[in-house]
Amino acid sequence: MPAPSIRARVRAEMLDEIKAVALRHLATDGANLSLRAVARDMGMVSSAIYRYFPSRDDLLTALIIEAYDALGEAVEAAADDPDLHDLRARWMAACRAARGWALAHPAEYALLYGSPVPGYAAPDDTVGPAQRPPLTLVGLLRDGLAAGLLSPPPAGELTASLHDDLTDLADVFFPGLPPALLARGMAGWTQLFGLISFELFGRLNRTIEHRDEYFDHQVGLLADLIGLPPPR
Amino acid sequence: MPAPSIRARVRAEMLDEIKAVALRHLATDGANLSLRAVARDMGMVSSAIYRYFPSRDDLLTALIIEAYDALGEAVEAAADDPDLHDLRARWMAACRAARGWALAHPAEYALLYGSPVPGYAAPDDTVGPAQRPPLTLVGLLRDGLAAGLLSPPPAGELTASLHDDLTDLADVFFPGLPPALLARGMAGWTQLFGLISFELFGRLNRTIEHRDEYFDHQVGLLADLIGLPPPR
DNA sequence: TACGAATCGAGAGCAGTGCTCTCGGCTGCC
């Protein structure tokens, strides 16, 4: 492999620096990222940014993919912590990791899970990284089932067409996973998203002060619903 | 009471028309509402809008309050349907009403529950209307408890400080409601928000086709967790 | 090594935005 030319290396550094500056702006000024402000911060003129990102949306997409991967990595690392042998502890750790990342990167979380920007349609590059957290959670359920720690929910509780939808979905990622268990995993993911969003978007203000305990309790409730083995 | 002057009546009509046009723009163009576009649609010049709303944020706030009230009214009406005597049926109806309203008014739902606009801080006028849906849900639990249809969850499952937070919160709206039951009600509200947001923001695309059944199933799961009497 | 091609930053410019201010015409109240 030939050494990358100076120009190519400078270009890669510029891409990284633009993303870093844009992230800083996102954190301070909120979601409406200004390309011109980013350019000013870099001592450049706004049109120069377009040498690196064809449009503002493309820059946002790059940031979104990086954020999805950072969140996904945090969740996966927590779920795969070798110190945790307890299934419920792994589930809990994954959820806490997601919340911790979100609290540490609120602007990026809002970028990922807030209302979609009007004209913006998520490109296909984002769907893979976006699936990492929910796949991690459902993967824990598959592990638990394989280890005999989980009993599959009664099959009769799903309608036929919903059973088919969930079976098709399971076949893509977790062949053989009982569809009712997949539904419970998605319920857990939905709850996790709701808990984090409510906390981050201020819906817990002036109501819940002890956020950590509230979060743990609510996640624990859903762990019970899913059928994870009780703690201890 | 004196008849309102012509000018006052015209002004009220203008306020309504501006809001109506803004809502149309919100539905078609997405969240970044353009005051100038609204003015153009009304055959006015942009500065004239400022005679009625001091800023774009104030117009948005007016729309938000109206949307919160419309959603709250839909949920309350569904929960109080006199034809429903079954507690679980009322819970189900309330949740379905929220989803139905959101699907019918996606832009307004995004305005209410999407990522908060950067500079925008929700004024106090919005907190009352915003609380109507969750209060309706928790109110159902209070009714069920009073009617002996619900058994309060074991008290020992909450930490002391979380117990205090929830007791304080309950005292404001539902004095005497067991805090653990309040937590379950909030879990239901969180789940409802998550389900609707995921569906509306496209996270169910290419995975779940039978959305109605999926929604009913997931809401039913949480109803079980809360301890609502089984169906039939 | 020299030359043509590709890349890059600067600058001007376009269409759009929220918002302010001033200037007239109109309305409503004393």
Place this chain on the structure above:
DNA sequence: GGCAGCCGAGAGCACTGCTCTCGATTCGTA
């Protein structure tokens, strides 16, 4: 009837994303 308050139009400011052109620099290659 007159005066104060309301209202729409218009100009203007600072800002945005984005396009285009123009030199300067760098690259790959002959």
